[in-house]
Amino acid sequence: MEARFQRGILAHYPRITLAMVPATLRFLSAALIAANAYAVEPDDDPLSIENSVNSPNPPRAVKVADIDTENFEFGLDGGLMSIEDFETNSTVSAYLNYHVTEDFFLQARGGTSTAGESSFERLSGAAQLLDEDQRELAFYDLSIGWNLFPGESFLLDRWAVRSSFFVIGGVGATDFAGNEAFTVNAGMGYRMIANDFMTFSVQIRDRVFETELTGTPKNTHNLEFTAGLSFFF
Amino acid sequence: MNIHQAKPVSSVANQLLQVVSLLIVVALIATGPTARADERVVVNTPFLEVRTGPGRGFPVFHVLEQRQQFVLHKQHTDWLKISTLDRRPKTGWVHVSDLDNVGTVEGADIVIGGNGKQSLLSRRLGWSMTGGDLNGASAISTVLSFRMTQNLHVLAEVGQVFGQSSNATRYGLSLRHEPFPTWRLSPYFQLGTGQIDTRPFATLIAAQDRSDQMTSVGGGMKFYLTRQFTMHVDFTQHQVLTSRDTNQEINEWKLGFSVAF
Numbered sequence: 004m005e006a007r008f009q010r011g012i013l014a015h016y017p018r019i020t021l022a023m024v025p026a027t028l029r030f031l032s033a034a035l036i037a038a039n040a041y042a043v044e045p046d047d048d049p050l051s052i053e054n055s056v057n058s059p060n061p062p063r064a065v066k067v068a069d070i071d072t073e074n075f076e077f078g079l080d081g082g083l084m085s086i087e088d089f090e091t092n093s094t095v096s097a098y099l100n101y102h103v104t105e106d107f108f109l110q111a112r113g114g115t116s117t118a119g120e121s122s123f124e125r126l127s128g129a130a131q132l133l134d135e136d137q138r139e140l141a142f143y144d145l146s147i148g149w150n151l152f153p154g155e156s157f158l159l160d161r162w163a164v165r166s167s168f169f170v171i172g173g174v175g176a177t178d179f180a181g182n183e184a185f186t187v188n189a190g191m192g193y194r195m196i197a198n199d200f201m202t203f204s205v206q207i208r209d210r211v212f213e214t215e216l217t218g219t220p221k222n223t224h225n226l227e228f229t230a231g232l233s234f235f236f
Numbered sequence: 237m238n239i240h241q242a243k244p245v246s247s248v249a250n251q252l253l254q255v256v257s258l259l260i261v262v263a264l265i266a267t268g269p270t271a272r273a274d275e276r277v278v279v280n281t282p283f284l285e286v287r288t289g290p291g292r293g294f295p296v297f298h299v300l301e302q303r304q305q306f307v308l309h310k311q312h313t314d315w316l317k318i319s320t321l322d323r324r325p326k327t328g329w330v331h332v333s334d335l336d337n338v339g340t341v342e343g344a345d346i347v348i349g350g351n352g353k354q355s356l357l358s359r360r361l362g363w364s365m366t367g368g369d370l371n372g373a374s375a376i377s378t379v380l381s382f383r384m385t386q387n388l389h390v391l392a393e394v395g396q397v398f399g400q401s402s403n404a405t406r407y408g409l410s411l412r413h414e415p416f417p418t419w420r421l422s423p424y425f426q427l428g429t430g431q432i433d434t435r436p437f438a439t440l441i442a443a444q445d446r447s448d449q450m451t452s453v454g455g456g457m458k459f460y461l462t463r464q465f466t467m468h469v470d471f472t473q474h475q476v477l478t479s480r481d482t483n484q485e486i487n488e489w490k491l492g493f494s495v496a497f
Contacts, residue, residue: 072311101495103465105291105313109365109495111378145365145376147493153293165289174367174376176396182437185374185398196289199317235312 076100076202078233080114086140086179087223088216089133090119094227096142106150110171113143118179132216137181142210144175144188156195165196177212177225184212190227205230276305276321280337286328290315298326314463357386357417359464359496366395366470368490373399375488377406387414393430402436402443410452420460424468428452432476450476454488464496 077099084094096114103109118138124131148171156166172189192206210225284300290312300306300320309317309327316335319327339345362381369375377395384390389412397404410428429451436443454472461467469491476484 070308070311070316074313102313103495104463105315109493145378153291155288155294165294167293176398183398183403
């Protein structure tokens, strides 16, 4: 009884049989041939001027290579930052490099550190120059780096590591002591390229910005020593 | 009672064969005329030097001869990673200019993506970083640009200004016109609008954060340096539309570096 009911419903739908597939495929292949016909270079057109009887060499087809480019590098850094007057503290940062040529690259970097107590605060016992929020140092900068000595370095007898020494400098901002100051940074580093996508680097940078904590404005030099790992993509 | 006529086995096999053969034909036609990465190419010059890394500082460790085939993998700046087709394949890097004369196995020429000044016109997105002086205060900003036509760009800018008595953040949207985009030294003219949010330092009495609209007119010169990298020098005059009686006119000089994607 149920079977008859089901067959009744299905009878209204067209039966897709194996016999229909060749017809569909014939249509599909014809459509694709037509589509690809437009991709043929004009030089292959027998009516074009280039293909006239007088041209000496038959024109060659040209293909454009679609190759994946890997110029971006994302990395994480960690190390020490010596904040002038406020001890040496740990720092972490993240950076994005764009390699323009084999010689130089652009970098956008951001990081953070927490300042310790200054000698004045420790010796005076009472007066605190900065509150908790103001002790957080955050920075960002935009820099240009130059790969000075690219080549291979050799570790013991067996390993050759692709490496390069680089110098880097740029401008940015540092948020410290409740104030955001214009910062200039300059430094250098050494990069070891482990394989195609991973690089290990160490660097030292000086961040120079102006503070007015003591009443008179002065330029502070804050040295940063970090090591990091980065990935190409 | 329905009696279904059983189909003979050979006719079903025939249909299956037809389907399979047509599937193969469809698959072959569906692949277009572009060369994919990992495609085999042939050396057309007398020799091709292969280095261990993507730079002139890396040594040449292998040389490919004419009519030898190799495979292209990926690109890093001006260098392409290739591998040979030996029993133990060697992997190395070749400079893109050395590949001016490679072809496919069938004999077609291969063009490896443009990187010179001409390619700037086909690249739509751009990113710049600029630093300069805004009315005596240091200013840095990043700019994202979109090329609408050969001569016209739309730019979106976000920047920070560091002054003696206040800091500011500014946002701008502008239109840039480059009458001669193919010149190595190319002038441009820019019109824009934006907003500047000023935060006076806490040490000043009765100073409040304020947000003002501003309009900008300016121009500059763009220098093509290398690959998709350009430098530009800019002068802009901003009119800050303040809530006071008179508008404030401020001048800005800046130096910037841009990359085109």
